[in-house]
Amino acid sequence: MSRHSAASKILGSAFYVPPKIVTNDDLAERIDTSDEWIRQRTGIEERRYSGPEDTPAAMAEKASRKAVEQAGIDLSEVDTILVASLSPDHTFPGTSCFLQDRLGLPGTACMDIRNQCTGLLYSLATADAFIRSGQSKYVLVVGTEVHSTGLDFSDEGRDVTVLFGDGAAAVVVGPTEDPDRGFLAHCLHADGRGAKELWTPSPGSSVFPFRAPETMFEDRSVYPQMNGRAVFKHACTHVPEVIQEVLQKTGYALDDVDLLVPHQANMRINEMIGKQLGLPPEKVVHNIQRYGNTTAASIGIALHEAREDGRIQEGSLVLMAAFGSGFTWAASLVRF
DSSP: OOOOOOEEEEEEEEEEOOSEEEEHHHHHTTSSOOHHHHHHHHOOOEEEEOOTTOOHHHHHHHHHHHHHHHHTSOGGGOOEEEEEOSSOSSSSSOHHHHHHHHHTOTTOEEEEEOOGGGHHHHHHHHHHHHHHHTSOSSEEEEEEEOOGGGOOOSGGGHHHHTTBOOEEEEEEEEEESOTTSEEEEEEEEEOGGGGGGEEOOOSOTTSSSOOOHHHHHHTTTTSOEEOHHHHHHHHHHHHHHHHHHHHHHHTOOGGGOSEEEEOOSOHHHHHHHHHHHTOOGGGBOOOHHHHOBOGGGHHHHHHHHHHHTTSSOTTOEEEEEEEETTTEEEEEEEEO
16 A cells, blocks of 8 residues: 555454343342342443353354455455454464464454453554554454453452453454544543552562462452543543543534544433433434443443444534553544
């Protein structure tokens, strides 16, 4: 591909979630919680859990093949694969290499991006930059997560465990000669001072001396830990800020936006953000009630559903925004 400053756009999207549905009542049989408690605090009604056949790479493959087909390109035309995940198949190599092998694309550039809940937006911004620079022509961006094998199914872990589900989403990004279509702007931020407010302490190479796995389970450091109040506060502060920032970059106003597709971490957070921005409820996508928090897959799943049900049409101005572990937060503005 010759080097030029072609813009990039979304050519295709798809998602895959495992068939096993886990309701709030199902969780209440295992831990001290209830359907009412979970719904009131999170808006979640059910989520999906994987089986052995649905690893992160396996789910990514299923979503990727559908997205490439929708994009109208041949799979062999994909020249870069970006995978966002906090739950990789293995510590190393990255899940993108396992996905590449499953897709039969030897030699294709692969990269994993570890930005948790903002992973898909960081990956889309990277894909956009690669295409604009001439580094890539067709980039496959995937968010894929299997949380269910790493959650704390005890009463101590319930506040985090009830939030998460498994799933994968894929987006194909390619060039466009129309500067008024496709990705218009991205804003990416992070603040490592909040890293330990939402994290998994073990295992890790910073732990000395090496610890036997059983000790990590005994002290529960192998499970996700979250300061819920801090996460809620920072999300409700930074997401509206980054949304206004990305709009200012392009000269658009909130009234110009047809749809906001936020990360699905907690419906109460998204409702608060929508209220702060003055967006009517019909302009904010919610699907957390059916899937829970699927982290890097979350925005991709919500985006595809909005495209499928007609809320996103040709010409729609769509905002995507996320906040998550790191802390990291991001927003992207795209014209379909």
